[in-house]
Amino acid sequence: MSEYNPDSWVIIKITVPDQKTIYKVLGGWSGGYLDGDSWQLNSGIAKVEKNGDYFDFHGYSGSVYKCHKDSNQMRMSMAGTWNQLKEKFPDNVELVTVDEIKLD
Secondary structure, three states, X not given: OOEEOOOEEEEEEEOOOOOOOEEEEEEEEOOOOOOOOEEEEOOOEEEEEEEOOEEEEXXXXXXXXXXXXXXXXXXXXXXXXXXXXXXXXXXXXXXXXXXXXXXX
C-alpha cells in the first residue's frame, strides 16, 4: 500500500452519463530548486476517513492520500492538470468539497 501526503489537494468529481460518478484526489507537492513542483491524480476515492486534522482518502488501487484539512486548495502545480481536464471534459468534471462526496 502506498501512502501520499500532498502539500495541497482538491477533489474532482467526474460524471459520465449512464456510468458511476467517480471522485478523485488531485494532489500537489511543492518541489525544491532542483526537482520542481509535481502533482498526482489518484485512482478514485473508495473510502474517506476523518483522522484528526487529516482526511484519509483510500483509493481503488489501495493507496491512501493523507490530506491535511487546511491544505485544501488549488496550487499552480495542479492548475495545468485541472485546466486540461476541464477543457477536454467541460460538462463532466467539477471541483467539489469533501462534504459533497457521495460514495455507494
